[in-house]
Amino acid sequence: MAAQLIQDDLTLTRRVDGDVSFSCRTDQCRYNSRFHPEWYQKKDTGTFTRILYFDKNSCNIEHRDNHPQKNDFSVVKNQNGCQLKIQKVKLLHSATYYCYCQKRWWSTYYYLAFLSGTKLFVTEQVVKPVVSVYPAASRAHLEGKSSLLCVASAMSPPLVRFSWNRRKENEEKWLPAEGEQLELRKSGCIATILPLDQDALNTYEYRCSVQHEGGTVEAQIEQAAVQTTSSSTTTSSKPPTSSEMQPEAAASKTTSSITTSSKSPTSSETQPEAVSFQFQCRVKLLCVLYTVLIVKSLVYCCGLSRLMSL
Numbered sequence: 001m002a003a004q005l006i007q008d009d010l011t012l013t014r015r016v017d018g019d020v021s022f023s024c025r026t027d028q029c030r031y032n033s034r035f036h037p038e039w040y041q042k043k044d045t046g047t048f049t050r051i052l053y054f055d056k057n058s059c060n061i062e063h064r065d066n067h068p069q070k071n072d073f074s075v076v077k078n079q080n081g082c083q084l085k086i087q088k089v090k091l092l093h094s095a096t097y098y099c100y101c102q103k104r105w106w107s108t109y110y111y112l113a114f115l116s117g118t119k120l121f122v123t124e125q126v127v128k129p130v131v132s133v134y135p136a137a138s139r140a141h142l143e144g145k146s147s148l149l150c151v152a153s154a155m156s157p158p159l160v161r162f163s164w165n166r167r168k169e170n171e172e173k174w175l176p177a178e179g180e181q182l183e184l185r186k187s188g189c190i191a192t193i194l195p196l197d198q199d200a201l202n203t204y205e206y207r208c209s210v211q212h213e214g215g216t217v218e219a220q221i222e223q224a225a226v227q228t229t230s231s232s233t234t235t236s237s238k239p240p241t242s243s244e245m246q247p248e249a250a251a252s253k254t255t256s257s258i259t260t261s262s263k264s265p266t267s268s269e270t271q272p273e274a275v276s277f278q279f280q281c282r283v284k285l286l287c288v289l290y291t292v293l294i295v296k297s298l299v300y301c302c303g304l305s306r307l308m309s310l
Contacts, residue, residue, distance in 0.1 A: 013121040013157050013213045014089045021076065021083040022118050024099030036062050038100040039073070039084045042117070048098070054082055069093070094122040121157035121213075129155035131219040133208045135201070136193060146198045148221060150208035153189040161211040162192040166204040174207060182285065 014020045024037065038053040050065045051073050059077035064070045069092065074085050086093055096117040129152040136149040152160050164177035182193040194206070207220045 009118045010116060011119045011121065011159055013123065013126075013159065015126070016089060016091060016122060016124050018089050019085065019087050020089055020093075020120060021085045022097045022099075022120075023078075023080055023083050024101075024115065037082070039075075040098040040100055040114075041067070041095045042098065043095045046095075051084070056082060089120075089122055091122050091124070094120060096120070121159060123156050125156065126214040127154065127156040128214040128217055129153060129160055129210055129212055131208060131210050131217045133206070133219045133221040135221065146196050146201045148194045148196060148201075148206055148208070149191060150194070150210070150219065151189060151191045152210045152212075152217075155212055155214070157213055158188070158190070159213070160190055162190075163209045163211070164194050165207045165209060166200075167207075168204055177204075177206060 009023065012020055012022075022039070024039075036053040037056050039051045040048045041051055042048050049067060051067050051070065052061050052064045052075070054061050054075045059075050059082040061075050064073075067073075069090075072086055072088070072090075072093070074087065076083050076085050084097060084099075096119045098117040099115045101113055101115075132151050134149045134151070136147040148164075150162060150164075152162070162181070162183070164179075164181070165174035166177040167174045177194065179194060179196070182195075184191045184193075192208075196206075205220065207218055210217045210219075
């Protein structure tokens with residue numbers, strides 16, 4: 001099996017009038033007079049558009065296609081191979097750039113390979129995200145479970161990475177909080193959910209860190225919010241003690257407690273909304289996973305049929 005053709009960066013962010021280079025290591029490419037490595041551009045709402053192709057040894061441009069910004073692109077050589085370069089970045093250069101190459105598969109068999117691509121974000125101004133952390137109420141509270149919700153919004157470019165840390169109240173050092181995380185992306189807003197045991201939420205302080213092009217932003221959940229959520233759960237699940245009151249008074253107090261609980265926004269109004277939100281997150285993640293599996297199957301079948309036709 002030949003070594004995998006590598007395109008180093010998955011994303012890059014540049015300001016207007018800056019410069020940018022896209023790396024493509026072509027040492028595993030087949031080279032002859034009939035085929036040269038190529039660079040393609042694909043915008044979010046467009047199709048693949050070839051920019052140029054080049055000599056993989058000298059990095060000289062062999063041909064420029066009729067691309068609208070064809071004169072903005074050049075090819076330069078470095079220790080890792082040939083790079084596509086934009087000397088002066090503009091907003092219209094925001095797109096994903098793909099290196100395209102013919103690779104050896106086995107013996108005299110070859111196949112054409114599009115790499116994962118490098119997405120370029122171009123922005124006039126880098127704006128840090130606004131980060132907020134909330135306790136996400138749900139029916140799982142009744143089973144001793146809880147979760148935290150971290151939301152990043154109003155950032156430019158819209159690309160962030162989440163991480164969770166925790167520490168005990170009397171400790172200074174923050175340590176990574178391990179566990180499954182669910183992520184939800186919508187226009188202008190990205191959120192992550194960290195499921196927890198209620199005991200862990202009461203024992204540790206949690207902090208959400210968001211890495212962004214403009215720097216890292218951290219937000220910590222207010223301990224008062226955690227205590228309110230915890231006490232609400234405890235109060236709703238703790239029955240009144242009959243030894244402390246007469247039967248009639250106990251019945252009256254129980255009825256009053258149920259009435260009060262039904263009016264509490266944290267236990268009966270917020271919970272269904274939070275449950276619906278988490279359910280939507282899980283459904284969307286399952287849909288994405290199912291789609292990826294279908295695409296992989298189609299790619300495999302297409303590749304196999306192409307090899308069978310050779």
